[in-house]
Amino acid sequence: MTLDRRQFLASSAALALSGLSLPLHAQNWPTRPIRLVVPYPPGGSSDIIARLISEPLAAELKQTVVVENKPGANGNLGAGLVVQSASEGHxxxxxxxxxxxxxxxxxxxxxFDPSKDLRGVSMLAYSPHVLAVHPDFPAKTLAEIVELSKTRRVNFAVTAIGSAPHLAAVAVEQATGAKWEYVPYKGGSQALTDTVGGQTDLIMNGLLATLPHIKSGKLRAIAISKAERMELVPEIPTISEQGVKGFESGTWQGIMAPSNMSDATAKLVSEKLGEIINRPDIKRKLGEQGAEVVVRPTKELDAFFVKERDRWATIVKSADIRLD
Structure with missing residues (x-):
């Protein structure tokens, strides 16, 4: 072997090694089945969307996508498991x-620290909260519910203490002078079940998971937490027009990943998800249930996360809500 030949082979090996030194995710991800963790029980808004996108995402990425429900601690258990899985990358x-x-x-x-240990991949959908009651509940408007709460116990089902629906309820309570008796659950599906069954009077929950019960007459809608009435349910007045001016809240479903996911992989998944969630059949299914497709790429999702963290921290502090 001549010196030139040896030099050529050495240079080729160096180039190959330099390629291998790049993050694996950036080159040929995914290399194994993908675990899509939903940190809530089946039947909630996040679970509904996960079931809609898992098969199309598997087809696009040419890998199996397995949806796993890991409820607990208001979503923190499942989120923590994803953080712990950072080294396996899928x-x-x-x-x-x-x-x-x-x-x-x-x-x-x-x-874990969500701001440091997780990164945004893509926002997928927004579903406003809806305030709903058991059909036998006597009050018909928000004002009537507020007045009733001052004379009798009103049991308010919340998906979990410290959850977005809980804090939305606290914000309405503070703004109106209402007095709710909060009944915490481990997820929206069980909170819905008990309100439908009459064990609780009132619920604040994402419209995506709640609308079927409203359409069937098992729940009666009082107000929606959007700035303006929704075309899908124009008969439901907003919380804002019932006295809490400018009030808006809701559930924002999105995909997060361990912070060590490469930019290239996050961009790949974000682009695939944006295409999938905007497919006419999926967009129609979500729209029929009260969810709007809202796609935000990685950096926009990270910025949204910071804004939401700062926004709700004020309400948490004023209500003195702390959990171990």
């Missing part, structure tokens, strides 16, 4: 991004 988190942004203000002993 776990994604589909959650209410706003709820995750609340956690650092509420929980004193989080095992």
């Amino acid at each position: 776990s994604l988190l589909l959650c209410d991004v706003g709820a995750l942004a609340i956690s650092p203000s509420v929980y004193t002993k989080l095992t």
Whole structure:
């Protein structure tokens, strides 16, 4: 072998090694099945969206996508599991991004820091909260509910203490002088079940998961937490027009990933998700249930997370909500 030949082979090996030194995710991700973690029980808004996008995402990425429900601690258990899986590089988190942004203000002993240990991949959809009651509940408007709460116990079902629906309810309570008796659950699906069954009077929950119960007559809508009435349900007045001026809240479903995911991989997944969630059949299914497709790429999602964290921290502090 001549010297030139040896030099050529050495240069080729060096180039190959330099390529291998790049993050694996940037070159040929995914190399194994993807775990899509939903940190809430089945039947909620995040779970509904996960089931809609998992098969199309698997087809686009040419890898199996397995949806796993890991409820607990208001979504923090599932989020923590995704953070812990950072080294294997194939776990994604589909959650209410706003709820995750609340956690650092509420929980004193989080095992992870969402702002540092997770990164945004893509926002997917927005579903406003809807305030609804059991059909036999006597009050018909927000004002009537507020007055009733001053004379009798009004049991208010919340998906979890410190959740986005809970803080939205607290904000309405503070603005109106109402007096709710909060009944916490481990997820929206069970809170809905008990309100439908009459065990609780009132619920604030994402419209995506709640609208089927309203359409069936099992719940009666009082108000929606959007700035303006929705074309889908124009008969439901807003909270703002019932006295809490400018009030707006909701669930923001998005995909997060461990912070060590490469920019190239995050961009790949974000682009695939943006295409999938905007497909006419998926967009139609979500729209029929009260969710709007809202796609925001990685950096915009990170900025949104920071804004939501700061926004809700004020309400958490004023209500003195702290959990271990």
